[in-house]
Amino acid sequence: MLYASTRNQSIKVSSAEAIVKGIAEDGGLFVPCKIPSISAEKIKEMADYPYTRRAEEIMSLFLADFSEDEIKKCISSAYNEKNFGSPDIAPLRSLENAEVLELWHGPTCAFKDMALQILPYFMTCSIKKCKIDKEIVILVATSGDTGKAALEGFADVEGTRILVFFPENGVSKIQKLQMLTQTGKNVGVASVLGNFDDAQTGVKRIFGNEEYNKKLNENGFRLSSANSINWGRLLPQIVYYFSAYCDMIKKGRINCGDKINICVPTGNFGNILASWYAGKMGLPVNKFICASNANNVLTDFIKTGVYDKNRSFYTTASPSMDILISSNLERLLFDITKDEKTVSGWMSELSLNGKYEVDDKTKAVISDKFFGGFCDDISTKASIAKVWNGQKYLMDTHTAVAYNVYEQYVDETGDKTPTVIASTANPYKFNSAVFGSIAPDVDIKSMDEFDVLYALNEKTGIDIPKPLAELKTKEKRFDKSCAKEDMINVVSEMLEIK
Numbered sequence: 001m002l003y004a005s006t007r008n009q010s011i012k013v014s015s016a017e018a019i020v021k022g023i024a025e026d027g028g029l030f031v032p033c034k035i036p037s038i039s040a041e042k043i044k045e046m047a048d049y050p051y052t053r054r055a056e057e058i059m060s061l062f063l064a065d066f067s068e069d070e071i072k073k074c075i076s077s078a079y080n081e082k083n084f085g086s087p088d089i090a091p092l093r094s095l096e097n098a099e100v101l102e103l104w105h106g107p108t109c110a111f112k113d114m115a116l117q118i119l120p121y122f123m124t125c126s127i128k129k130c131k132i133d134k135e136i137v138i139l140v141a142t143s144g145d146t147g148k149a150a151l152e153g154f155a156d157v158e159g160t161r162i163l164v165f166f167p168e169n170g171v172s173k174i175q176k177l178q179m180l181t182q183t184g185k186n187v188g189v190a191s192v193l194g195n196f197d198d199a200q201t202g203v204k205r206i207f208g209n210e211e212y213n214k215k216l217n218e219n220g221f222r223l224s225s226a227n228s229i230n231w232g233r234l235l236p237q238i239v240y241y242f243s244a245y246c247d248m249i250k251k252g253r254i255n256c257g258d259k260i261n262i263c264v265p266t267g268n269f270g271n272i273l274a275s276w277y278a279g280k281m282g283l284p285v286n287k288f289i290c291a292s293n294a295n296n297v298l299t300d301f302i303k304t305g306v307y308d309k310n311r312s313f314y315t316t317a318s319p320s321m322d323i324l325i326s327s328n329l330e331r332l333l334f335d336i337t338k339d340e341k342t343v344s345g346w347m348s349e350l351s352l353n354g355k356y357e358v359d360d361k362t363k364a365v366i367s368d369k370f371f372g373g374f375c376d377d378i379s380t381k382a383s384i385a386k387v388w389n390g391q392k393y394l395m396d397t398h399t400a401v402a403y404n405v406y407e408q409y410v411d412e413t414g415d416k417t418p419t420v421i422a423s424t425a426n427p428y429k430f431n432s433a434v435f436g437s438i439a440p441d442v443d444i445k446s447m448d449e450f451d452v453l454y455a456l457n458e459k460t461g462i463d464i465p466k467p468l469a470e471l472k473t474k475e476k477r478f479d480k481s482c483a484k485e486d487m488i489n490v491v492s493e494m495l496e497i498k
């Protein structure tokens with residue numbers, strides 16, 4: 001199986017090359033040249049498999065240049081009880097009106113772990129296959145969640161280093177502690193005196209600095225990135241939609257072959273795109289429900305066919321979805337049009353004017369298969385309270401956005417198809433907003449983040465996840481802050497090059 005760029009189908013690479021490169025030279029995203037399919041019999045068979053074997057079935061179809069052994073090793077290194085707390089990996093919880101797919105049992109309590117726990121192993125395998133003899137340096141600028149998930153994933157993975165920069169005043173206290181206490185011989189963390197854009201620009205400059213990259217090479221290093229457009233981050237996400245379907249068969253919620261809806265709280269469009277690919281492979285999906293917060297550029301796009309990022313940016317209670325450019329949408333557009341010229345045209349309109357409109361045929365496919373909806377912070381918090389009070393199930397803010405939009409969908413359509421809602425974070429990860437939703441009378445402004453953890457625990461009786469509970473007493477290993485101009489020197493220092 002080969003991969004090609006969404007903007008130029010003549011650039012063809014193996015899966016190992018797609019993973020090492022991350023993004024194609026022309027700025028496009030790598031997509032599989034042909035999407036493999038899975039039969040209904042196979043899905044039925046997979047219902048009796050554990051998560052790891054379900055992952056083997058799906059991943060081997062896409063990683064044609066990996067041996068069976070290599071794939072098994074990547075999977076068992078990532079998806080085990082030590083990292084995910086139980087062999088379920090991504091368990092399904094039944095609510096009265098939907099099935100909740102919990103994707104946050106990994107070490108950082110958010111769904112980014114599902115991909116970032118396995119990406120490092122894909123990466124080291126791919127490096128060997130591509131005969132790269134350098135140590136890979138993953139360089140990350142983060143606004144919070146991705147940095148910690150990448151640190152956890154790459155910590156102590158042979159042949160790699162992981163260096164993370166975060167904005168000094170742009171992350172929560174818990175997020176900062178999560179990064180500063182990171183263990184591992186190959187990790188480095190520093191804060192940047194500036195905002196997220198400063199950190200991101202600094203990282204991009206380092207990637208683009210030819211002379212510096214030459215120097216890194218001479219010292220045995222090569223830069224790479226772990227961001228969400230890497231195919232190696234998308235592939236692991238396809239697996240859990242099949243796994244959810246298998247679990248629904250097992251629980252007797254559906255018969256094999258029955259259709260389901262999938263509802264996903266969406267930011268960069270990676271997670272929901274993985275469900276789309278699962279559908280292309282043969283998973284019986286009726287509707288893809290795309291849930292946004294007040295940054296509702298995708299809701300408008302699904303309704304009108306016009307993508308327009310020229311609008312106000314809102315900071316919301318579901319910050320991981322505060323995004324105006326959903327990069328992975330490009331892959332969906334390519335999959336529908338199969339036309340690199342058209343997609344390149346729309347993408348250049350987007351970078352020139354911040355806006356494009358798809359053709360009628362594409363619009364028709366999207367409005368047939370997708371439902372787009374959004375909700376603001378007030379409705380998000382109301383959904384958290386409603387599901388907690390009514391069913392004693394505690395959702396984080398991102399999951400609550402999805403739940404709210406799913407209810408809107410049912411109200412509007414009356415559709416009773418069994419539905420899977422992707423739950424993307426442990427409620428403790430966004431504890432202030434969650435606690436505020438179920439205990440509106442408590443003044444949380446005077447409480448520190450740890451007080452809120454304990455109060456939420458007291459109120460709900462739900463265990464505080466160990467990695468968060470331990471933070472208060474864990475040793476801080478990093479204390480470096482730098483000006484944005486000095487980031488390059490910090491990289492040299494961390495890699496001990498002159």
Ligand SMILES: *Cc1c(COP(=O)(O)O)cnc(C)c1O
Pocket residue numbers: 110111112145228265266267268269270271272320321398424425
């Ligand atoms: C990243 C993230 C999302 C958005 O996922 P995309 O794949 O970018 O659409 C939603 N919820 C949480 C908690 C996240 O960390």
